[in-house]
Amino acid sequence: MLTANMYLGMRSGMTISASIPAAVMSMGLFYVLRRVGIGGSLLENNIVQTMTSAGEALAAGVIFTIAGVTFLGEPIDMIDTATVAILGGLLGVLFMIPMRRYLIVDKHKTLPYPEGTACADVLEAGDSGESGVKLISFGFLLSALYMWLASGMAAFRTTIQTAFSVGETRGFAIGGDFTPALIGVGYIIGPKIAGYVFGGGLIAWLMLIPMLITGGFAPEAADAGLMAQANAVWDQYIRYVGAGAMIVGGFHAIISMRKTITDALGTAAAELRGSANTSPSSQKRTQRDLSMKFVGGGALLVMLALVVLPQVQVGLIGGVIAVIAAFLFVAVSAYLVGVVGSSSNPVSGMAVATILIAALAMKSTGVTDPVVVLVTASVVAIAAAVAGDTSQDLKTGYLLGATPRKQQIAQLVGITISAVFSGAVLYFFNQAYGIGSSTIPAPQAGMMALISEGVLTGTAQWGMILIGAVFACVLILMRIPVLPFAVGIYLPITLATPIFLGGLIRGGVDRYVTRVDDKDGTRAEETTYRGRIVAAGLITGEAIMGIVIGGLYITGVGESGGAPFPIGFSSALQQALGVVAVIILVILFTASILRAPSGTSQ
Template sequence: MEHEPSENHPEASDSRTASEQSTADGPSPYVPAGKSVAELTIKAVGMGLALNVVMLTANMYLGMRSGMTISASIPAAVISMGLFYGLRRAGIGGSILENNIVQTMTSAGEALAAGVIFTIAGVTFLDESIDIVGTASVAILGGLLGVLFMIPMRRYLIVDKHEELPYPEGTACADVLEAGSRGDEGVKLISFGFLVSFIYMWLANGMAAFRTTLQTAFSAGETDGFAIGGDFTPALIGVGYIIGPRIAGYVFGGGLIAWMMLIPLLITGGFVPESTADAALMVQADKVWDEYIRYVGAGAMIVGGFYAILSMRGTIADALGTAATEIRGSESAAMSDRKRTQRDLPMKLVVVGAVLIALALVAVPQVQVGLLGGFIAVIAAFLFVAVSAYLVGVVGSSSNPVSGMAVATVLIAALAMRSAGVADPVVVLMTASVVAIAAAVAGDTSQDLKTGYLLGATPRKQQIAQVIGIAVSALFAGWILYFFHQAYGIGTDPIPAPQAGMMALISEGVLTGSAQWGMILIGAVFAFVLILMDVPVLPFAVGIYLPITLSTPIFLGGLLRAGIDRYVARRDDEDGTLAEHATSRGRIVAAGLITGEAIMGIVIGALYITGSGNAEGAPYPLGLAGETQTLLGVVALVALVGLFTASVLWNADSAETVDT
């Protein structure tokens, strides 16, 4: 999103892109606040709803198959740009803010899918059937809570914390949309990144030509179980580049504590489940992480989340005060005087909507949470919406540990319900489902609002689009989940749904008294120590909770950013122009890497859904030996890093590199 110094985009002294350059009133958006541009139109809504259902289906399948979903914002932005380009040739066309509405509505389906498959799908592990109406009810109530609770936090997280929270996918999506609207060198850069990533992931996941995951476990002296490695995919490296070395370092630091300290201590101390006692060290490390370390990360996230809420207490109090003022009807004139780019849905709607949803959670029989569950769901949703929105601002939606927040909710809800005499784990699971869906949707909403903030969109219209997208996604979610369960069987080899199984296991474990409370306490104490040291807690907690295979590539992307910045700084002139251009190029190419992998994920998912190719490992495997795949994986990673670096530095000293 690079802009040349001009009256609208004044030159800044650092290396941030110009849409992030701060003026007296904040960043200068791509579309000025005083300019009216088509935004929430019929064609944008129709296109967004169609892509919404497609991404919902693809992500529900991929999430239950692999345990991870793909971020839909950037793929939706790219696809909508292509569709609008075709409409433009027919004389219709569309604005950049209409594109933004399309990606906002589309990503709602992806976010809701994550919450549904990580929690509601767990009822099948408790020998319950999929209730289509119940799934839709929980999904829409949880999703609306995520959107509503994000509204009073938008200004603090998106505007006031603009410098601190990069929101990598949101920023990358804005880069994509701006580059597409300009039709200049930026399009070439993002196209290059897209093609590299698309081909890379097809060779890796479509043909099994090489392995993206490179990992090893080893012993040192009397200590066993040290583990290190990474799933070196283009998207994770691109996210690391966008968030930068400092935040990436915190995430990686948490991963090192888990995989190079805690896991070796537990394995050496004999804390290895019997099922893997004789397995290879890497298998033992993975099992110990799954059985113990996740709880440490969850404990750290609980404390870190409450600390984040405490840090935001002034903002929350202001938001609640504003809501009270609006309800009394004395704020309407002031609301109308706000700039277009600062107009949210009214606080009155937030308060009334939250109350109605709370009542619905208790009154709708298919939701099955009861009075206590409804109370816990609303309070926990409010807290974890703030945590989720903050976390994705730090590490991005791809690494947002929604399942970790669901684990925390399961623990809290199960403990409270156990004391109240509730013995049904399904009630606990449905309570956690509301919170997980709200947290997932809030994370996506905050990324979309960041994109809109940089582009100059109207928050109110984005929030309306998000609500429409959530409503449509929820109506389809139950049917899609039911279909996959009937077609494959949730929990079977085709769709093992690992997070859902874990949630069901924890729900039963807490109610029966077998949960890992000691590990949770260790994580909580660790987080408290970090707070005393004035170290950011949540990035470390995310690093502990996530597999090391996710933390390492993010850190590699951060190192690439640091290395390129240092190299450019040595060649730069006094005004920092070269560094500014190199940073812009790098972020646009990184956005292309994220886009290519996400769209290839859709392609692979479509192949599996339609039954094309091989159902195991990859659709069209080459049949290479494992050692060959590993060696080629190293070569592919080196080539990826080399191509990325070359694309950023090639002709970067030209003032016309990214023209606007």
């Protein structure tokens, strides 16, 4: 999972959330074990899922940041990479612990944590009988077949997009990468949050980009076509707007959580003084966390390691910035994935914010090496990514009645093991293909390196960052959730659109069930459950097929460019078949929710 996700992330700029695939694989294993009489409890199943999902989150932070040192002329070192990954991953788990009660328990009805909720449904489905397993299997097989035809054989295109002009205004762009996983995530988070994300995308691609292109801001290299110009403007300008909005939105979220953060710090201080009655025996099993002494001591050790270990070399200022920024962005990440899910967690946006803060602070002290800034941001990015995964796992555990302390230990073990392998995997890919090559262009890592160097040399897009910050302030004054909108601005419109489509399916199904024959809410509840189960299968099928295709690329099976086994259809036919495929996917997904197998229940 770690290897394939790192490869796919450097190839496409996106990773695949592994919490649900891990839950499905764990559920399947335990289901088979029970069928042969070996057994295995639901909570044991949950611990396995918690530990195995750690690698995906770590992979995102590593490939989006540490890989960027190659763009700055530095080689990939296995030990250095593993060290930074371990330190960042440990901070992500440790700093999520004091946030758990507020985000997972107190905000249970407000923050859905889509992957965490879906994982709980998956594990319960495997524990309860065959009906839930059939629904998951249907979603899995439908998604896997869809992605194999699209990515394995190039039978059709999943991405449908266009750019157009209206009068003298050029550069309007709309489209979507209509994959099962993104539609499934949209269904899980629902129409309201999906609408916020899509709204941010519309502002970016149907307002800001046309204004910039018409105003002459399109890069010369993008003169080949209007869609290419729109993508280039988004890459060089709009992402900074999204980053600025996320910075303000993140700090607003932190201010909104100030009581939680203050209480967490107060509890930690009380435990360190020995004055808090928080022994495990005085708490319910389902509320037992690792102690605040462990959290505080672990954070101090990590900060010390950042300062003194030669494999890191960020210095005292870098170490302090990394730990403080990690604490703040762990809170932001844990909150954000509760709203839009880990699949849309803008880790790179948080890394951009850290780079801006760290570079400004370090520049004032005479630091001129962008690698130091990049490594500092790497720690924070990895911590934020891991915190998102940890919060989803803790949500799953909360729904299943697990002991948080045991989950947190499992997460620490999984992070450490994955981090050790991450250095070797990144080194292998750099040696085999070269990071930044056409095979693994690593676009996110290249952008991080560019920003690190740009801030130190004074060429960063501060104006665009300010525009995003002002936009976020306006949203705050209007009492509109900032972070989902900011995510929509920062992400390509091709990601926001399918998420919105999934949200529309959820809204349409809910309205239909309520209008037709749901008098007491029972059918609506069962339909929501079935929808989450099938959506979990859609996400899992795409993730597993992505790993399979990534493995084919790595081993050299099939053609090296594009799909491994292309059918040879023309571009026009692929586009037309892509529209047909999306329609069929939506129909089958909707039908599976409304026409569930007999005996399915929550």
